[in-house]
Amino acid sequence: MLKKALIALTLLAIGLVVWAAWLGLAWAPPDREMGDVQRIMYVHVPAMEMSLLAMTLNFICCVAYLFRPRWSTDSLAEAFAEVGLFFGTYGLVLGSIWGKPTWNTYWTWDPRLTAMAIGLVSYAGYLALRRFVDDAERRAVWSAVVGIIIAVDVPIIYLSVRWWRSLHQVQSSPATVDPAMVHALRWNFVAFFVVFIVFVMARYAIARARREQEMTPPPLVLEAAR
Amino acid sequence: MSNALELHDVSKRYGRIWALARLSLVLPEGQSLLLTGHNGSGKTTLLRLLATLFRPTTGRILLFGQDAVSGREALRPRIALLGHHTFLYDDLTARENCVLLARLLGRPAAEANALLERLGLGARADEAVRTFSAGMRKRLAIVRLLLKRPSLALLDEPFGELDPAGIQEMEHLVRDLSQAGATVVLATHQVEHGQSLCTERLHLAAGRAAQA
Amino acid sequence: MRPSAPPGLLSTAWILVRKDLLLEWRSRARANALVFFALASVLLFSFALGPDTTFLRHAAGGTLWLAILLASVLALGESFRVEQENAALDGLRLAPADARALFLAKALANAVLLVLVGAVILPVLFALASVDAVLGLGRLAGVLVLGCLAIAAPGTVYAAIASHARSRDVLLPLLLFPLLIPAVVAAAKATSLVFEGDPMLQSGSWLGLLGAFNLVYWSLGFALFPRVVED
Numbered sequence: 001m002l003k004k005a006l007i008a009l010t011l012l013a014i015g016l017v018v019w020a021a022w023l024g025l026a027w028a029p030p031d032r033e034m035g036d037v038q039r040i041m042y043v044h045v046p047a048m049e050m051s052l053l054a055m056t057l058n059f060i061c062c063v064a065y066l067f068r069p070r071w072s073t074d075s076l077a078e079a080f081a082e083v084g085l086f087f088g089t090y091g092l093v094l095g096s097i098w099g100k101p102t103w104n105t106y107w108t109w110d111p112r113l114t115a116m117a118i119g120l121v122s123y124a125g126y127l128a129l130r131r132f133v134d135d136a137e138r139r140a141v142w143s144a145v146v147g148i149i150i151a152v153d154v155p156i157i158y159l160s161v162r163w164w165r166s167l168h169q170v171q172s173s174p175a176t177v178d179p180a181m182v183h184a185l186r187w188n189f190v191a192f193f194v195v196f197i198v199f200v201m202a203r204y205a206i207a208r209a210r211r212e213q214e215m216t217p218p219p220l221v222l223e224a225a226r
Numbered sequence: 227m228s229n230a231l232e233l234h235d236v237s238k239r240y241g242r243i244w245a246l247a248r249l250s251l252v253l254p255e256g257q258s259l260l261l262t263g264h265n266g267s268g269k270t271t272l273l274r275l276l277a278t279l280f281r282p283t284t285g286r287i288l289l290f291g292q293d294a295v296s297g298r299e300a301l302r303p304r305i306a307l308l309g310h311h312t313f314l315y316d317d318l319t320a321r322e323n324c325v326l327l328a329r330l331l332g333r334p335a336a337e338a339n340a341l342l343e344r345l346g347l348g349a350r351a352d353e354a355v356r357t358f359s360a361g362m363r364k365r366l367a368i369v370r371l372l373l374k375r376p377s378l379a380l381l382d383e384p385f386g387e388l389d390p391a392g393i394q395e396m397e398h399l400v401r402d403l404s405q406a407g408a409t410v411v412l413a414t415h416q417v418e419h420g421q422s423l424c425t426e427r428l429h430l431a432a433g434r435a436a437q438a
Numbered sequence: 439m440r441p442s443a444p445p446g447l448l449s450t451a452w453i454l455v456r457k458d459l460l461l462e463w464r465s466r467a468r469a470n471a472l473v474f475f476a477l478a479s480v481l482l483f484s485f486a487l488g489p490d491t492t493f494l495r496h497a498a499g500g501t502l503w504l505a506i507l508l509a510s511v512l513a514l515g516e517s518f519r520v521e522q523e524n525a526a527l528d529g530l531r532l533a534p535a536d537a538r539a540l541f542l543a544k545a546l547a548n549a550v551l552l553v554l555v556g557a558v559i560l561p562v563l564f565a566l567a568s569v570d571a572v573l574g575l576g577r578l579a580g581v582l583v584l585g586c587l588a589i590a591a592p593g594t595v596y597a598a599i600a601s602h603a604r605s606r607d608v609l610l611p612l613l614l615f616p617l618l619i620p621a622v623v624a625a626a627k628a629t630s631l632v633f634e635g636d637p638m639l640q641s642g643s644w645l646g647l648l649g650a651f652n653l654v655y656w657s658l659g660f661a662l663f664p665r666v667v668e669d
Contacts (some may be wrong), residue, residue: 066665121616128612135241142599145662152654162440218237218284219247274550279528280669302534313529317464329453332444
């Protein structure tokens with residue numbers, strides 16, 4: 001049943017991505033100041049939003065695990081971390097591509113970019129930790145601890161553009177943006193969100209399967225016991 | 227009289243191996259249990275579980291009527307473990323190691339000093355543990371155990387590395403502990419030494435209770 | 439059985455801090471090696487960054503904190519190796535000693551060691567980079583202490599984790615360095631301002647960042663360390 005849902009969602013995701021890509025690349029009008037370069041926003045912004053969402057959900061799973069240890073929670077945390085790292089790296093690369101023609105540089109040390117870079121390396125470290133601990137229960141507890149510690153960075157990534165004067169744009173609201181662009185952006189959000197769900201489901205299934213493989217089932221009662 | 231130990235269907239897993247498998251056990255207060263079994267049978271795991279070093283994977287452990295996991299802060303002052311590791315700092319002196327424990331227990335340093343004398347370590351008490359032989363380290367570990375005045379004494383292979391005189395001393399120690407009312411669990415594969423000291427016996431094989 | 443009066447959380451932490459500092463003093467050959475490593479780092483940075491003395495003067499703050507950061511990885515790893523030798527940490531847990539007191543003691547002792555390393559490097563840095571504490575030694579000491587505390591708190595938590603994992607020598611810096619970036623940046627900037635003067639009064643914000651970092655990570659370490667060492 002899960003497999004069918006996954007296949008259905010994957011097809012939906014593909015369809016949505018194609019639709020949203022058309023909206024963003026062809027249908028929406030070019031930006032008044034930046035021209036067609038601005039179209040990267042339609043993929044960069046949703047990618048980053050998904051990354052931050054994943055990081056936040058990872059944090060929630062880590063806290064949940066420390067209160068109620070469940071393999072499902074631990075596997076979800078692992079899935080969110082990896083998907084968050086993927087979307088974040090993707091978004092960062094897209095941002096760099098946008099940066100070159102816009103600010104004339106691929107990278108700059110402004111607070112939001114710095115915070116995001118720190119975040120990505122942190123989650124890479126989180127995943128490395130999981131690889132280097134063999135005992136499944138310890139791995140779950142320790143990565144929950146590390147996940148909580150590195151989550152401090154996430155609100156900083158989000159709020160940095162509001163707190164400090166930085167090169168990165170402040171969040172815009174729909175009121176100030178052309179409705180056609182808003183429309184295209186919204187569809188891209190939907191598309192990315194469905195892709196996000198597909199990735200998390202698949203990655204969760206892999207993590208769960210690995211946990212099952214690591215554990216032998218509890219021993220049965222033997223007849224000749226004392 | 228209440229029970230010192232109650233194990234209800236306790237299992238402990240390390241990775242893919244079940245070190246203990248569905249073990250149930252009751253030991254009344256003041257009794258002493260001889261724990262036998264080959265290497266890898268789960269004796270050390272059981273002792274470490276009883277010491278509240280970690281929690282069981284499944285099942286429940288009650289020590290003196292309290293849950294060993296939720297009540298471990300309250301239980302630990304009453305439990306002492308003589309294990310494979312000595313819990314010592316090699317760079318500190320024997321005295322410093324013992325006085326550290328005394329302070330953590332809220333006891334005066336004089337108690338630690340007295341025990342060091344009693345176990346024949348007075349002369350070398352101010353030398354670093356790094357210079358001690360295995361036998362001396364064992365005696366130092368015994369000082370730490372006695373310092374706690376435990377209600378539950380857990381001894382993991384206490385006769386290992388001891389010469390006949392040392393073995394006799396150890397047997398005296400176990401008898402003293404029992405006479406003081408402590409509950410003792412003694413794990414050894416040298417059954418001949420432990421047999422006379424203990425009122426009950428449990429043989430483990432592959433993490434389960436078995437016939438000896 | 440005579441009832442005893444076991445020490446409270448802070449008293450336990452104080453007992454353990456003295457133990458940790460005593461251990462560091464006893465194995466001071468190790469502390470010496472740490473200082474020499476940090477000094478060698480300072481020299482390496484100075485040579486690698488070139489002979490331009492103006493540039494070296496501007497980079498002095500960063501050089502100091504990079505050297506301390508590198509030394510911290512060694513110091514933090516070592517502070518738990520000594521607990522693993524004879525399972526002494528288990529002995530402490532069973533004493534019983536509250537795991538939070540263990541954290542406070544370890545982190546504080548590590549911070550003290552790092553401050554010592556920094557204090558030894560500074561005169562060398564003064565000479566090599568031709569800098570001086572324009573804003574005063576008091577301010578410099580304050581930055582040094584705040585920065586070392588900031589490194590020690592999360593470092594102690596991560597060192598405890600790494601000491602039980604594979605590839606611990608790689609894992610500790612991998613986890614620790616990204617986390618410490620804000621603290622190291624703030625400390626380095628604040629130090630540079632002490633060396634070069636602060637006409638635009640920026641020190642406040644950098645020290646504020648260091649202070650906030652300390653507050654957050656000492657609290658988190660205090661709350662989470664028991665989950666790392668206890669099962």
